[in-house]
Amino acid sequence: MSLTIHPRRLVAAAALVAAVSALGPFDIILRPTARVPDATGHARLIYASSPFGIAVTADGRARYDAQVTVSGLPAPSTLGAYRAYVAWAVSSDLSRWHRLGAITNGTSTVGSAELNKFLFVITAEADSAPPKQGGPVVLRGASPSTWLQSFLSHPLFRGIPPG
Numbered sequence: 001m002s003l004t005i006h007p008r009r010l011v012a013a014a015a016l017v018a019a020v021s022a023l024g025p026f027d028i029i030l031r032p033t034a035r036v037p038d039a040t041g042h043a044r045l046i047y048a049s050s051p052f053g054i055a056v057t058a059d060g061r062a063r064y065d066a067q068v069t070v071s072g073l074p075a076p077s078t079l080g081a082y083r084a085y086v087a088w089a090v091s092s093d094l095s096r097w098h099r100l101g102a103i104t105n106g107t108s109t110v111g112s113a114e115l116n117k118f119l120f121v122i123t124a125e126a127d128s129a130p131p132k133q134g135g136p137v138v139l140r141g142a143s144p145s146t147w148l149q150s151f152l153s154h155p156l157f158r159g160i161p162p163g
Contacts, residue, residue: 025044025045025046025047026044026045026064026143026144027042027043027044027045028042028043028044028045028120028141028142028143028144029042029141030042030043030068030070030120030122030139030140030141031139031140031141032072032138032139033136033137033138033139033140035079035124035136035137035138036072036073036074036079036138036139038072039070039071039072039073039138039139040070040071040072041068041069041070041071041122041139042068042069042141043066043067043068043069043087043120043141044066044067044068044069045064045065045066045113045143046064046065046067047062047063047064047065048063048064048065048112049065050063055112057114061114061115061116062114062116063112063113063114064112064113064114065109065111065112066087066089066100066109066110066111066112066113066120067107067108067109067110068087068103068107068108068109068110068122069106069107069108070085070103070104070105070106070108070122070139071105071106072105073085073104073105073138073139076124076125079124079135079136079138080124080135080136081126082124082125082126082135083125083126083127083128084102084124084125084126084127084128085102085103085104085122085123085124085125085138086099086100086101086102086103086122086123086125086128086129086130086133086135087099087100087101087102087103087108087110087120087121087122088100088120088121088122088123088133089113089114089115089118089119089120090118090119090120090121091115091117091118091119092117092118092119094119096115097121097132097133098111098113098114098115099111099129099130099133100112100113102128102129103122113143115143116143116145117143117145118142118143118145119140119141119142119143120140120141120142120143121133121137121139121140121141122137122138122139122140123135123136123137123138124136124138
């Protein structure tokens, strides 16, 4: 059995890939919590490299490489028994936390975010590669697809540690 692709469909697919690729990169403004009121930053999401134009997971979610630029973060130890700041991609219902990588003041390139709708969270942690989030949130932002959803009432973003 051979697969024949109609030339019009091929042109339409190429146009779609070009149009969607032109949408990125996306910048997420990172807002400080009360623990680090002078910190500022942003995360830049760039479509991950792919021979097909846009990288996606096996189930069709977009993959973004994340580059984080922050300033004004104090030494993690000033917040308690912490040694590193870690960036996370968090599902909008806060049930899944995917560690992206350790960050410092300046620009850090971290792992790939593979959620269509997510929060971008930076926490202080006891270790630079913790298996799960355990420290306080210091900076937070949201992917463009979450802009119509409010997380302000969630305890995590009011400085209350997770139970």
